[in-house]
Amino acid sequence: MSSSDLGGLRRFLTRGLLALAVSATAACGFQPLYGDRGVGAGAAEKLNSVEIASIPDREGQKLRNLLIDRFYESSRPGNPRYRLDVVLTATEQKLALQKDASAVRAQLLVNAPYRLTDTADGKVVFASSARSMISYNILEQHYAGVLTVENAYDRALQEISNDITTRVAMHLGRGS
Template identity: 40%
Template sequence: MLYIHKIKTRDFHTLFCLFLTVSAGWFTNGCGFVPIYGESVKGDARLLKVVEINRIDDRIGQKLRTRLRHKFGQSGPPKKPRWALTVSLTESIRGLAVQRDATTTRRELGVTAKFTLEELTSKRRGRFQGEAISINSFNEMKSEYATLSAENNARTRALQILSDEIRSRVMLAIRNPTFFDK
C-alpha cells in the first residue's frame, strides 16, 4: 500500500513528472499524432515519390524544382502520380541599410512560393494550397562581382528554406486528407 504522506516532496515531484510524460505520450499516440521526422520516414518517402512536381518558371524556379525532386526522393517524374504540385515564385529585393548619401550597404532578398497540391487519383479531387516565404539579406559591396555572388548565395539559402517548408507542408497534407478542399 502506498502512503502519500511518507513520500518526500522531491520524489513526489519526480513521480508526477514521469506520470505527465507517459500520459502525454498516450494522448498524442491516441489522437493519431505521427512525427514527420520519426521512424515512418521510409513510408513517407514512398508517398512523396508519387507527387508530380510541375515546371516552375525562370531559373530560380528550375533550381527550386530540382531541390524539391531531391527532397521528395525522385530521380525522374513519377510513373503513376497520385498528386500534382504546382508552384509559383515571386522574388523581391530591397535596400535595408541606407547611408547618408542614399547608397545602400545591405539588401534584403525575399522569395515567396505559392503552391497547390492537387489529388489526381481520388474521385473528390481535393486541393491543398499554401504559401512559404523566405527572407535573406546580403551585403552590397564595392565590387559588383562580390555583390552578385552574395545575392546568389542569399537566393540559394532562400531556395533551401522554401524546399524544406514545402516538403513539410506537402507531407502534412498527404498524411491528413482533411487539409484538402473538396
Template identity: 35%
Template sequence: MPRRALTPAVLILLLAVGACGFQPVYGKRSGEVGRQSAVTADLASIAVSPIADRAGQLLRNSLLDKLTPRGTPGQAHYRLDVSLTETRSNLVILKDSTSTFAKVRFAADFVLVDLETGQPVHRGQSESTTTFNRVDSDFATLSAEKDARRRAADEIGEDIRLRLGLYFNRRRGT
C-alpha cells in the same frame, strides 16, 4: 528537486506524451508495411512541374530533393504546380546613396493536382525572406546574393513539403 522525485516525474511525462495521440507525420506507424511511410510514399508520387526563371529552378530542385529523393516517380499520381515571385530591395542606404544590406523575398503559390481526375486537391502559399550584406567586392556580393536566394528557395521547399505532408496525413484520417 531531488533525483528520486525527478525519475517518476519524467516517467509520467513520457507516458502522458505517448498517450496524447501524437503520431509521426513522415515515420512509420503501427500496421504499416514496407520501407517507407504512407505519407512519404504519397510525397514520392508527386511530379513537380517546371518553374519559371532561375529562382524557380532553385525552388524546383529543392522540392525534387525533398519530395522525391529517390528520383522522379515512374507513375506520378499528383502534379505540383508552383508560381514564384521574387523581389529584392536594398535596406541600408548610406549618405552617398549606396546600399550595404539587402533582402530577397520569395512568395510562392502552389497547387497539388490529382492526375487521375485532373482536379486540384490542395492549394497553399508560402513565403521566405532572407538578407545579405553588400560589400565592396562584386564577387562577394554576388556570392552572398546567390546564397540568400538558395536559402529562400530551400525554406519555401521545406514549407511546401511540410504542408503537403500534413495534407496527406489528414486525408488518411490519422
C-alpha cells in the same frame, strides 16, 4: 530522512513524472511525420506519389531540384497521383541607405504560392504559399556582390523547399 533517502525519492518522482509525460504525449495522438505508424504509408512514401511540375527561370529550377531531392527517395513516380505546381516571385529592397543614397544592406523577399492537384480528377486538394525573407550586405566588389545575392537566393530557396515539403507531407499524412 537521510540525504540518501531524499535522493532516492527525487529519482523516483523524476522517473514517475517522465513516465507520465511520455504517456500523455502518446495519448494526444502524436505520431512521427515520417514514420510508418498509423493508417497507410508514411509521409515519405506519399511524397513519392507527387509529380513536381517545372518552375520557370534559374531560381525556379533550383527550387524544383531541392523539392525533387526532398520528395523522392530513389526514383521519380511513374504514375503520380498528385501534381505540385509552384510559382516563384522575388523582390529585392534596399536597406540602410548612406548619405550619398547608396545602400549597404538589402532584403530579398521570395514568395512561392503552390497547389497540389489530384491527377485523377484535376481538383486542387491543397493550396498554400511559402515565403522567405533574407537580408544580405551589398558589397562594392562586383564578383563578391554577385555571390552574396546568389547565396541569399539559395538560402531563401532552401527555406521554401523545407516549408513546402513539410506542409505537403502533413496534408498527405492526414489521409487525403
